[in-house]
Every structure is written in structure tokens, then in C-alpha cells.
Amino acid sequence: MITDLGYGTLALTFLLALYGILAALWGIQKRRPDWIDSARNAMLLTFPLLTVACLSLIYLLVNGHYEVEYVASVTSNSMPLYLRITTLWGGQAGSLLFWSWLMSAFASAVTLRNWARDREFLPWVIVVSLVTLGFFLGLTLFVENPFDRLWLLGSGIAVKSFFPPAGAIPYYQSDGNGLNPLLRHPGMIIHPPMLYLGFVSYVIPFAFAIAALITGRTDDRWIRITRRWSLVAWLFLSLGLILGGRWAYDVLGWGGYWGWDPVEIAAFMPWLTGTAFLHSVMIQEKRGMLKHWNMILIILTYNLVIFGTFLTRSGVLSSVHAFAQSAIGPLFFVYIGASFVISLSLLLRRWQELKSDLHMTSLLSREALFLLNNLLFVGILVVCFWGVIFPLISEIVTGQKVTVGPPFYERATAPLFAGLLFLMGIAPLAAWRHSTVQTLGKAVWKPTVVSLLAPLVAFTMDVRNWAALLGFWLAAFVACVTLYEYGRAVIARSRSRGESLLRAFWNLAGRNRRRYGGYIIHLGVVLMAIGIIGIELFQKETQGTLAQGEELSLGPYTMRFDSLAVFDTADGRNVARAVVSVYKNGRYVGELYPRRDYYYESQQPMTIPGLRSTMEDDFYVLLVDWQPISSSGATFKVYHNPLVNWLWLGGFVFIIGTMVAAWPESETNPATVRARRRTPLAAKAS
């Protein structure tokens, strides 16, 4: 019954999406606003319908309906309620439905905005949004249906299908396989929804861009409408990436946060173009330039969103053969190809109209430096894209697969990231339109001098790694410039308005949220850079087998293996838990409990580190192996990760900054804003 309800609403939403597309196109063709309104209503309705579909699946997951294949594959009797709910996005079919549901939420939200000034965009925004939604609904309905049931054929083979195959009987299981243990972590529970939210919210700016190209309204209106959408998309994507890093650090048991895995890179690529876009649109808003480039960036971002989903869902990463055999892969491939070709054709059609009469006048102007920043972001994108697809190219051409691992990415992107940090310091000091070496030099020398203290201090603390010294200088340079800029503005406002410094700081951030939110984001990046330099350049590790009471030392830390207990838990795990005492510079600092959980259902182990975490460093202990205590004891792998917590702190500041930048302005009514602008300052003061 509930299975039928879920499948029925899914099918109905798919039909509704198709209707919406056709109604919008018909309305455009026949100039019939009533048809366009009908398409708009159809888009609005997709959200409640898909909510019903999602709730149906959650009901099946929570109540252990193992006759449904998806439920049997991702849940089990021993799983707690909250985990059963989150399995909605824990497997392929469920995650596609979840993706569609989020997409429908954004599509419905966009229909509710006031379209009076932008009526011509509406039908095309509907078409693009519903084509994207329809594609994912089609995949969910026809290829990866989460409502497929299990059936037992006469031959004794169990198959999945929504409708019963001829001669088959329903197949009921008393228990399911359970969720992959690696996904049973708070970080992994929140991380996918954040990434998906980031992915789907980029569909809206893309839809407006395509609408602008089709309608020929190629001024910066589409950019102004979608400014907040882009920031929200970027916020969620950033949050997803940061949470993913934390999950990897806590769960994957290799002492790191980022492994340049293709799945990570898949989410990172749209973030790169999205970040370039956020900077580049400012040039179009301020100077009316780079209209082509902004279109290219948003087209790239949308296609990278789909490409990212394709990479993680098609099996193409394991091999081209798996891709060819998967039902979902070729469909994604065709969709990305078609979307890319159509978008670029539309762009070429409007190429002349998008040309700007305004030119850059100075290589040191802010817009020129932003353009350079875009080049570096796209450079990193090229490295990432090429690194991900090269193994596939190699397999196709030579039949042999190769690995493109972290050393490739690290060597290629490190100078580009350093360049970005440098530009992050310089650009806020450069003026729009015109900036000379003299004016820029005058603005930059004070922060430069102060920032040189950072590598000097590091040098006196025996840091001799030139890359680290350069990195610390760059981080300090950006921090000094940002604080200098912020400080100057706060003091000026405090003096002119007679406000306290704190009040001036608060009001300043409220008055120009994008600018000052951006500065907070830059400070977040600085903190993250310090953490990354710490762990990437100064991480140490060792491994050893210890008998009870024996010690292992690394850096300033020493750990002593005290005891080990092995026991079963009620949720189907066999847990081996060690107790180790930790000493720093000879002083006892506490106990850690590294453990290894073995999940009987999925027959998978999971390594949970014991972690002592401070702003100075992390001491990270993994239980690698153990024997009965009577023999040789247990093997531990230990990492010393200096400064890594600055990375997480920076991530937090980064997200706060993005929220400040994306927060809606209080004065949203244009009439009110105009009226206020007309009011003389003297009248305002009174």
C-alpha cells in the first residue's frame, strides 16, 4: 500500500514535470500566459508530491519493509531509528529520489518569487528546472527505483521489480543487509544533504542564465536575481565539503581529511567554478564586463554538478566496462553532452549581444586581479578534471588503467593555491577601474611589513621548510590586509558617526553584507590554510606492535598500551577497544580509546581513532590489529597532526562569513530604498 503510494506519487510527479515543460513551451509559442501559469503551478506541485514519495520511503525504511529491495539493502533490524531515516540518501536509488525532492523544493521556491519585473524569464526557468528534475525523476522511476519489490522466480532466484514478474511470488526477508558502516557517522549523515543542496541550488542560477540567453535579456538582471541563490548554493557546497573532510578524518582511519579521491573531486569541481563565478559576477555588476565569461562559468558549474553526480553514480570510476554495463551511466553521459552543447549553442547565438563596450584600463585594477583569480580557479579545475578522467582515457586507449593519486594533484595545484592566497591579499586593496603600482604599493606596504613577522616567528621556532615559511607569510599577508581593511572602515565609521567600535563593526557588516561577509570568508580561508600547512607539511606517523604496558613515542607524545577489551554490542557489532595512556613531553594528559568495530551484517570493519585534539596539534591513535593479550599485544598506528584544528575553525568562520554575505538585506523593497536614497542626509540625521 505505502509502496504503491510512493511509486504512484513518483510517477505522477514525473508526468507533471513533463506536462510543465510542454505547457511552458506551448505558452511561449502561443503567447498564452494562462499556460505558463499552469506550468508554474505544475512546478509548484512537484514539491508536495515528492514529499509524499520521500515520506513513503521513510515509512518503509523505518518499519523494516524488507520486501522492498532498497529497504533490504540499506537497513537492518539492529539499526536505530535515526539511522533508518537517513538511509533515505544512503544508497543509490534513495539518494536519487532525495536529490529530486531537494530539486523540487528549490524549483517550487523559485516559482513563489515576485515575477512582475521578470515575466519573460519565467517560462524558460520552468523549462530548465523541470528538464533537470524530469531527468532525475526518470532515472529514479525507470532505472533506480527505490520502490522496487523483491520477487522469487520459479527457478528460486530473487529479482527486483515493482510489478510482479510472470509466475513470481513476493519474497520476504526477516532482516536486511544494513547500512555501510562507514556511513553511520554524524558527518556522513549531514554531509550528503549539504552537498546535494549545493548541487541543486546551482540549477536555479543556470536556469536564469539560459532564460537570459534565450530571451535576449542579456543585461545583468539575471545575475542580480540569482546573486543570493548562487551564494546559498556555494554555502551548502562549502559546508558539504568541510563536513566531508571532517567525516574522512574521523572515520576513514588514515589520519587525513582530503585524499584527492575522485568522489571528493567530483564535489570540489563545481565549487571551484562556483567560487570563480562569485568573484566574476562582481565585475559584471560593477563594470558591465565579462558577460560571456560569467555565462561560461555558470554553464560549467551546472554541467559539473551533473558530472559530479554522474561520476559517483555511474560506476565509471571503477572502470569503463562497469560504466558501459551500468544502466544509469550512458543516460547521464548523453544528458551532460546534450546540456553542454545546447547551452554553448545558445551562448554563441548571443555572443555579439554580450559584448561590452567597457574595457579594462589597468592590469592592477581590482577587476583585472579578479580575472587572474578566475584563471587560477579554472587552472585548478583543469588539473582536477584531467586527473579524474585520465585513468579512463588511459584505459580506453591502452587497455591499462593508471592511478592518479594525491602527489599528482598536490604538485600541480599547490602553486595555484598559493597564487590565489596572494591575490586574496592584493585584490581588496586594488581600486576598481584604475590602480597603479604607486597607489597599490602605498596601500599594500604596511600589511606586507607586518605579515613578514609570521615567517620570522616560524623561523625562530625552527621551521626551515621554505614552502611552510612561504605559506605562513601568505596566510599572514591575507589576514593583515583583511583586518587592515576592516579596521580602517570600522574606525572611520566610528569617528564619523560617533559609534562604539563594536557597534561600528556590526553596522558595517550589516550595511554591506557581501563585502564584509567576503572578508570574514577570507579570514576563514587564512585559518584553513594554516591548518592545511600544518598537517600537510609537518604530519608525522609511526606504527608499532606493543605488549601491555609498552610505549610508543611520536613527536612530543608518548602513548602506553594499557588494556584491550573485545565484546559484542546490541546493534550487531563486534568491538575491539584499546585503552592507551597519553603523555605529552612526559606529562600525563589523558586516556584514549581507539577501537575497531566489525559489523556482522555487512561483514565490514570500521576503524575509529582515539583523538587528543588541541589548537596546537592532534594526537591520533588507530588500533590496526591485535592478538590475544597473552601473546604479543596490539598494533597501533599513530599520527601527530600539528595545527589541524585551525582547518576546522577556519571552516566554521568560512561558513559564518558566507551566511553573513548571503543573509537577505533588510531593505528589499526597491521603492523604500529609492525613497530613502532621496531623503537628504540632514533629514536622516534628525
Add this chain to the structure above:
Amino acid sequence: MKAYPSFLLALSLGLAVSLVILARSDLAFAQTPDPRTISDDQVNAIAKHLYCPVCENVPLDVCGTQACEQWRQVIRQKLAEGWNEAQIRQYFVDQYGDRVLATPPPRGINWLAYLVPPIAILAGVWILIQAFRSWKRPLPASSSLPQPEQLPSEVLKRIEEELKKQ
């Protein structure tokens, strides 16, 4: 004098026998190397740069599967036998192909992996330089931007009024 060649012969034979015994003892030693003399850190230093074909994108030093544990034992054994890192890497490449290495070896089509990104970035730099050059040229006379003197007088008057209001 006759005793001299006999002495040399005896010496040579003695040396030869000693060498054979030494060689045999070396051989015997090499055949029973003790992997326990190799530390986990020595094994991991090499394993860190290797990838097993089954566990995609997980370096060998941190992979928890049984197959990867066996690979690490092979590394330990080879180190105990006196192999160096390059020889051990080559052993795994011979057995399983280039994919066990962390990066593609720079030969044949693999060169593309290293050449395409810098070429693409340089192309981007070149495009940017060309764009800057074209932007630095003076604007054509037929620029569509209205010059101040071209603005209608009522527009200018309106602007002045608005400015006065500020």
C-alpha cells in the same frame, strides 16, 4: 722453489673453498631472512606510495583489507631480503601493472597526464594577455556609450537636480 707453486695452489684452493663456504653461508642467510627485523614504519614508507588494484584510491599503508595486509607482508619480506624501494615498486608493477603506482609513470600516453594541465593553463594565460592587450587599445570612435556632451540637455538637467538633492 718447487714448494712455492704448491703453496700457491694450496692457498688458492683454500681461498676458493672459503669463498664457496662464505657464499653458501650468505645464500643460506638470504634464504632465511627474518622479516621481524623490519619495522612497520619501513614497510609503510614504501606502502604509502602503492595502491592495490582492488581497493581503489586507498594507499596500501592504510588499507585494512586482507589482500593489502598480504601485500605489506610481501614488502616486509622483500625488505628483509635486502631489496630497495625501487626494486620493490618494480616488482609490484611487473606483477599488477602501472596502476599500483600513485602517479602514472612518465612514458607513452602518460605524458599527456603531465602536459595537458600546464598547456591548458598557459593557453589561459595567453588568452588573458591577448584580452588585456585588446582592452588597452583606445576605444573606437563609434563607441555606443554616450559622451556627456551627447546627452540630451533635459537629462543633464535632471542629473544635476538629483545631485543637488544628495
